């Protein structure tokens with residue numbers, strides 16, 4: 001089972017998103033992150049990917065839940081989600097081209113605009129992660145590569 005991280009670096013009402021040049025989410029705005037390597041904890045993997053993809057070095061970030069992909073019978077992967085608040089004074093000039101794609105600050109109102117077709121599947125879990133202090137597991141059920149259901153269930157997990 002493949003394990004990934006997804007990280008949302010925030011400054012006020014903006015999130016630093018990555019428009020990837022490569023599949024799976026090629027061309028869509030998404031959080032930064034990647035595969036968790038052997039012997040890494042999700043937290044260590046997340047901090048490494050943030051540094052690799054943005055150059056930003058953080059000591060700690062908040063774990064905000066887990067996304068699991070299933071076909072209803074077998075789980076075939078998961079993703080650990082994190083959120084970090086950068087100080088308002090933090091200076092990170094965008095748009096910037098990096099190896100994986102383009103990074104840019106995006107307003108929450110843009111991210112969650114109902115007409116926004118250029119965004120990854122963040123609408124299914126990010127609002128709850130931003131609004132609630134409790135963590136959840138978000139279970140995405142896919143059939144024939146089509147998302148057919150998303151359910152959330154309370155999660156107590158330390159990463």
Ligand SMILES: Nc1nc2c([nH]c(=O)n2[C@H]2C[C@H](O)[C@@H](COP(=O)(O)OP(=O)(O)OP(=O)(O)O)O2)c(=O)[nH]1
Nearest residue numbers: 004005006025030031032033034035079120121122
């Ligand atoms: N929003 C969303 N993001 C996803 C899903 N699946 C999935 O892998 N991602 C995220 C997790 C990672 O942050 C990113 C994929 O990272 P990646 O394949 O480039 O990982 P990597 O850089 O470690 O891989 P690589 O260099 O070894 O090819 O996309 C999904 O279903 N929804």
